[in-house]
Amino acid sequence: MDQDKLADYLHSHKFETVVGPVEYGKDGEWTYGRTLFTQFQDVAPGDAEQFADGKKQPILWPPEFRTGSMIYPYSEARK
Numbered sequence: 001m002d003q004d005k006l007a008d009y010l011h012s013h014k015f016e017t018v019v020g021p022v023e024y025g026k027d028g029e030w031t032y033g034r035t036l037f038t039q040f041q042d043v044a045p046g047d048a049e050q051f052a053d054g055k056k057q058p059i060l061w062p063p064e065f066r067t068g069s070m071i072y073p074y075s076e077a078r079k
Helices: 002-011
Strands: 016-019 018-024 060-061
Touching: none
Parallel strands: none
Antiparallel strands: 016 018
16 A cells, blocks of 8 residues: 555545545645534443443534534533
């Protein structure tokens, strides 16, 4: 696998990833950042399998990737 060719392709094409479409600008940085804000919700103790599908950690922001709503204040989450 030629890493230089792969890098050239990635920096000249838009492609889909698990965080949405990624495209690089002339400066080598992403044209649109992918910082996601999430919140763990309804987590049960002693069960690592509950994290396998992502349902316990919905994306809250940015709006175009949102998969859930924030539980606030924290006291509401404990009910």
